[in-house]
Amino acid sequence: MFYTNCNHISVLLDEAIQALNINSTGVYIDGTFGVGGHSKLILSRLAKQGRLLAIDRDWISVKIGEFIAKQDSRFTMIHNVFSKMNKYVENMGLIGAVDGILLDLGMSTLQLNDYSRGFSFMRDGLLDMRMDVSSGQSASEWLSKASLENIAWVLKTFGEERFSKNIAKAIVAERRYKPFTSAIALSKLICDTIPYRNMHKHPATKSFLAIRMYINDELKEIIRVLNDALVMLSPKGRLVVISFNSLEDRLVKYFIREHSCVVSVPSKLPLTNYQIFSKYKNECQLKNMGKLTPSKQEIKRNVRARSAILRYAEKLIL
Structure with missing residues (x-):
């Protein structure tokens, strides 16, 4: 299959899978399939009862995913923008039952190395830039x-x-x-x-x-999928996002911060955690798990990783 020699190296691959905290029988979404680096590692952690949905707007990526889907019944490949994934999740009856959503923003090496697409400023090609x-x-x-x-x-x-x-x-x-x-x-x-x-x-x-x-309307796409993630995720489900520029990262950072529960309650006030979260339930939907950046070794192996930031959060049980 042609994708095996595209020289794509998934950034923060192991860290992203660890951040998802995979349940072997769970349901997961790879919102940016690319050439399937993250998807293949997720599948390797899933049991027969597990399920992985992948979505991508690029037809080349979709063909790669369809090839994998023919060999693995746990995997479903969807051609669309990731802001539409909630429609598929709803149709499958999985709203509120998704254990993890992964978004690896930006371009894949497959797109960047295809000079006919016009993404690269280093080599000539038709100035297209559509994903x-x-x-x-x-x-x-x-x-x-x-x-x-x-x-x-x-x-x-x-x-x-x-x-x-x-x-x-x-x-x-x-x-x-x-x-x-x-x-x-x-x-x-x-x-x-x-x-x-x-x-x-x-x-x-x-x-x-x-x-x-x-x-490609990328920032609006990110805003839409982040908001939908709150509905799609199950309690304790994880949202994991890898970004590569400051605009993307700020959107993710502020979204997680806005929906995370940081409430100051007097120590002698007789309220349980459940009561606190219920009082602030519109704000308290996520637990901010922090951020990760690539190691020096990864940046040395893959210069594209130098600007990557991984942020992740867990949906609270209310």
């Missing part, structure tokens, strides 16, 4: 008609790019002569526009990240 090439507008289509103000806003909001206005002006000026269809052409334009060079980061990194996140 699901069967729907939505491509990056090239958006850049051909977006206003200068909209382009600048996207670069600033999603990429935190300090030179967003300069880059937007250069894009609008250049597209009058020819449309942006090449990833390397956009990368070169950004490099030529930015006056300041970060020795640790390619000049086009933030802009490519911003355009990709906007085209």
